[in-house]
Amino acid sequence: MTVAETARMWAGCVSGARPEAEVLALVGLEAKAGVRVKQLSGGQRRRLDLALALLGDPEVLFLDEPTTGLDAEGRRDTWDLVSALRDRGTTVLLTTHYMEEAENLADRLAIMHEGRIAVTGTPAEVTATEPSRITFELPDGYLVGDLPPLAALGVSDHAVDGRMVRLRTRELQRAATGLLTWAQDTGVELRRLDVRSASLEEAFLQIAKDTSTAMATKKEYAA
Structure with missing residues (x-):
């Protein structure tokens, strides 16, 4: 037809x-x-x-x-x-x-992993389970230790790859404001600056990882 x-x-x-x-x-x-x-x-x-x-x-x-x-x-x-x-x-x-x-x-959404509902909520509620991130290139002549105390900015952890720095935080506004204020007061430019909340994909991958780890642990105890 x-x-x-x-x-x-x-x-x-x-x-x-x-x-x-x-x-x-x-x-x-x-x-x-x-x-x-x-x-x-x-x-x-x-x-x-x-x-x-x-x-x-x-x-x-x-x-x-x-x-x-x-x-x-x-x-x-x-x-x-x-x-x-x-x-x-x-x-x-x-x-x-x-x-x-x-x-x-x-x-509202529900994420299913391995046949089970792992989490439910609005997209904002689900993505809020993962930290936001800030990435930037360190100015020439500066090290991570020259930045403001990261804990005081609400940064939970960080990673350095060459000149690139990646910060993870659950207080994105506080961390970004502190970092940019430091850059302005110091007179430096944070090149390749990227500030963003966690994505739903990141939340899903972490949920999948956590669920798989929990199930593996459960099997070990059962054995």
Whole structure:
């Protein structure tokens, strides 16, 4: 069947179906309406899946990795569509392997690792479990010991790689303010300065590491 015929058939299976042309336009398939489904690319088939899910204008929508196989533009378009559905009041339960996708779309999320829910919360609550980081290049003639006392800045640990310094802190504003104030008072430039909160990907990797360690310890005790 063609894309339009598939949508028409599916619309007959739901009550109060939206116009087929409308949902095809929502997912960017209006130009493919007359094309047979077997001739669509993998990404276009994912768009058709989404269009069929939207035909019934559901109150609750389950999406299983909806952007797999899509190019960058298609992924962004799908994000915009999911956001619009959420803003209209549709509850969307979405699974994804893309951390950026979860961070952009989720009001609340649950991270599953090895078949178990390891953590739940808002993206901000989950990422807050990991320290923020500040990286910069030491000015010529300066050593780490010339910086303000790192503990006084709220820095939990640091690493040095050549001239590059990486600080980790749970008090990002305090640490960044202290470091920049020192640089201004000293009259130096902190080149390649990068200040950022932890990402959801970093939080996920740490959760995976902690869970694996805990399970290994449990097996040792069981043995």
